[in-house]
Amino acid sequence: MRAARWIGAALLAFAAGVAVAQEIPRSVPPEAAPTGAAKLPHVVLMSMGGTIASRATDRLNITNYGGPGVPRVDPQDWIHDLPELAYIARVTTEDFRAPPGRAAGSEIYDDLVVVARRLNELAREPDVDGIVVTHGTNIMAEVAFYMNLVVKTHKPIVFVGSQRPWTGLSGDGPLNLYNAVRVAASKDAWNKGVLHCMNQNINAARDVMKTSAYRMQTFKGVDVGPLGFADPDRVVFYREPLRRHTFNSEFAGRAYPQVPDVEVAYGYQEAPGYLIDAMVAHGAQGVVIDGIGAGSATASQTEAIKRAQAKGVVVVMTTRTRSGRVQMTPRRAESHIVAGDNLQPEKARLLLQLALTKTHDIKEVQRIFDEY
Amino acid sequence: MKIRFAVCMALLLQGLAFAGERAWAADALPKVRLFTTGGTIQSRASNRDKLMEYNDGPRVTPSELIADLPELAAVADVSYTEISNVGSGNIDTDKLLALARSVNAWLAQPDAAGAVVTHGTATLEETAYFLNLVIRSAKPVVVVGAMHPFSAISRDGPMNLYNSVRVAASREAAGQGVMVLLNDEIDAARDVTKNNTYRVDTFVSRDLGPIGFADSDRIVFYRRSLKRHTSASEFDVGNLKALPKVDIVYGYQEADRAAIDALIAAGARGIVLDDGATAFRDAVRDGQAKGAVFVQSDRKGSGRVLLSQAAAARGVVTADNLNAQKSRVLLRLALTKTSDPKEIQRMFNEY
Known part of the structure; x- marks a missing residue:
């Protein structure tokens, strides 16, 4: 099956006069399974695709990779390219990629439901010690945060991706994947919620954010930093997150096939309220205002917020500054707006969607935003 | 564990x-x-x-x-x-x-x-x-x-x-x-x-x-x-009137061993190396022979000094991501308990 695909790709590449790029340094595969391999932790490597699962025909192509005719990286290809994994874990693979042709970053909510259901199943399997999920980097932080809320587990779930395709010159994918498996296989990674590991940093799903379009150090915790590091000598943790997650999440352990529609309205000079009206007219039950500064709406937005609230819509305020908390103030409390703490609006949106499956009570939604 | x-x-x-x-x-x-x-x-x-x-x-x-x-x-x-x-x-x-x-x-x-x-x-x-x-x-x-x-x-x-x-x-x-x-x-x-x-x-x-x-x-x-x-924490200064003398030596191009030698002569029981230099190596060995403990820190101010077999073989403790001045604090307290580099390495891993 895989061979056939490769031959197809090679023929296609040959016809085009180019070869699929090969950039990963050659490695001598282990001659036999390492001693004690059966006792190694079992890590499930789940592919949701992403740049880390993409190839190009030219190793300098790090912006316009993939596309029709260029074979993607199948989960088994990672195992083949990284024989070193056999020394740190028993890795099995699962393929949850979106169908070819759907652009990365355009995952639909149904995909999250399917993956969340599978992650909950895997978490319950006694033979599974940890899970790695690959994902495109554009929205992986919010997907990881969603799983952080809905998967009931003490085991490590590590999200990983890459900024350069698998074929890119000095690609970051192989080391990121290798390190993600190390973290998922680590006992120290238990009980810390869904993790994110790229560029050797281990971050908490709640706090990590993509901060640069192309740099490899793109993922950062803007307000609070990493929990630990995947360093060459060892995987090491310095911190644990204090917000509720996974085993301690009231949303965890069940599926949410449908969640209420929640949209995000950005704040800027003269931002109009009619965008909020349109969201509500379109059926939104919640609106996240990504407000200016400490979390403010324009006069026009404020009027629209009142109209929305009159229809039962729950409004959460975040800040476009991307750092710092939207605080609860007496004036905010009077206006019945939920303070979004320091969540990015895309994460506030997912939390509000889940919260609205339980309650439309502002105080209860505020409690949820204070605790998660 | x-x-x-x-x-x-x-x-x-x-x-x-x-x-x-x-x-x-x-x-x-x-x-x-x-x-x-x-x-x-x-x-x-x-x-x-x-x-x-x-x-x-x-x-x-x-x-x-x-x-x-x-x-x-x-x-x-x-x-x-x-x-x-x-x-x-x-x-x-x-x-x-x-x-x-x-x-x-x-x-x-x-x-x-x-x-x-x-x-x-x-x-x-x-x-x-x-x-x-x-x-x-x-x-x-x-x-x-x-x-x-x-x-x-x-x-x-x-x-x-x-x-x-x-x-x-x-x-x-x-x-x-x-x-x-x-x-x-x-x-x-x-x-x-x-x-x-x-x-x-x-x-x-x-x-x-x-x-x-x-x-x-x-x-x-x-x-x-x-x-x-x-x-x-295992450290207790309740009855202590003094702490062991520990100093810091900075590493840079062509740094020589004079600073280490002088500190050992002055009675330092421990030295934190804030980055390395080729000339330090012999001075470290000589200092260790006189009972001093050496900790390898790093002047970059971010990132860990990794646990390395080479450092362990030389009896040098690695500082993890403690900077030199904090490594000094920990080494002083560690020396109130032991001067065994292996035991001190454990402390640097745990604190």
């Missing part, structure tokens, strides 16, 4: 102990004591636009600090103990030991809620980490300073002090170890460092970031440190 379990149990027990200790009634304010050592937060200049060389006015006394903040009366029942009133360059071992003993005695009182230590910012991180290793309580200890003197326009000291008392009085801060608070950010003593000579946002934890914030609506924590500290 066994040790980690013991640490977890100790942390758990200290948390439980603290929950049982909270003695103040709902209508009584938590008792917070201010331990003052001096620093810019207690400096007064002749003019309010003096932001450097500002020590030409009388020092600010602890009672002035408190009188300056009547708002504290709504937060805590604040008392004070004056340890010293000096810049942080003049904090020495005697003062550190006196400070640790005073804070420990205060926190041992059942009705004490927490402690705040004022300190000059230049070596604040060292004192904070020292306390993090020797305070025998899970109650909050906050070390605070200021970048602008008491007398300056837009002085940062009062808000820093106000927030420090709030944190020291807060239940959420228990078990977090010793904290440093300036500029609304709560940092872990182990990880924080002074990062800028004059800006108010000088204190940062370069590798790990803050653990929480003192915001107007509430004190909020997002992280808990996994390293051993305070009541889970």
Whole structure:
């Protein structure tokens, strides 16, 4: 099956006069399974695709990779390219990629439901010690945060991706994947919620954010930093997150096939309220205002917020500054707006969607935003 | 593994102990004591636009600090103990030991809620980490300073002090170890460092970031440190009158061995190498022959010195991501217990 695909790709590449790029340094595969391999932790490597699962025909192509005719990286290809994994874990693979042709970053909510259901199943399997999920980097932080809320587990779930395709010159994918498996296989990674590991940093799903379009150090915790590091000598943790997650999440352990529609309205000079009206007219039950500064709406937005609230819509305020908390103030409390703490609006949106499956009570939604 | 379990149990027990200790009634304010050592937060200049060389006015006394903040009366029942009133360059071992003993005695009182230590910012991180290793309580200890003197326009000291008392009085801060608070950010003593000579946002934890914030609506924590500290620490300075001499040698192009040799000759029992140099290698071996312990730190200020078999074979302890001045603090305390590099490496891995 895989061979056939490769031959197809090679023929296609040959016809085009180019070869699929090969950039990963050659490695001598282990001659036999390492001693004690059966006792190694079992890590499930789940592919949701992403740049880390993409190839190009030219190793300098790090912006316009993939596309029709260029074979993607199948989960088994990672195992083949990284024989070193056999020394740190028993890795099995699962393929949850979106169908070819759907652009990365355009995952639909149904995909999250399917993956969340599978992650909950895997978490319950006694033979599974940890899970790695690959994902495109554009929205992986919010997907990881969603799983952080809905998967009931003490085991490590590590999200990983890459900024350069698998074929890119000095690609970051192989080391990121290798390190993600190390973290998922680590006992120290238990009980810390869904993790994110790229560029050797281990971050908490709640706090990590993509901060640069192309740099490899793109993922950062803007307000609070990493929990630990995947360093060459060892995987090491310095911190644990204090917000509720996974085993301690009231949303965890069940599926949410449908969640209420929640949209995000950005704040800027003269931002109009009619965008909020349109969201509500379109059926939104919640609106996240990504407000200016400490979390403010324009006069026009404020009027629209009142109209929305009159229809039962729950409004959460975040800040476009991307750092710092939207605080609860007496004036905010009077206006019945939920303070979004320091969540990015895309994460506030997912939390509000889940919260609205339980309650439309502002105080209860505020409690949820204070605790998660 | 066994040790980690013991640490977890100790942390758990200290948390439980603290929950049982909270003695103040709902209508009584938590008792917070201010331990003052001096620093810019207690400096007064002749003019309010003096932001450097500002020590030409009388020092600010602890009672002035408190009188300056009547708002504290709504937060805590604040008392004070004056340890010293000096810049942080003049904090020495005697003062550190006196400070640790005073804070420990205060926190041992059942009705004490927490402690705040004022300190000059230049070596604040060292004192904070020292306390993090020797305070025998899970109650909050906050070390605070200021970048602008008491007398300056837009002085940062009062808000820093106000927030420090709030944190020291807060239940959420228990078990977090010793904290440093300036500029609304709560940092872990182990990880924080002074990062800028004059800006108010000088204190940062370069590798790990803050653990929480003192915001107007509430004190909020997002992280808990996994390293051993305070009541889970094995170090005790209760009966010590001195600490082993440990110094720091900086590494740079063509650094020679003279500094190491001189420190060994002067009686150093430990030396922290802040980065390496080829010429250090022989000096380290000779120093070790005289019983000195060497710790390898790194001048870059971020990232870990990895555990390496090569370093272990040379008997050199690697500092993890402790900077040189913090490595010195830990090595001094480690040397009160052992001079076995393997055992000291364990301590550097755990604290």
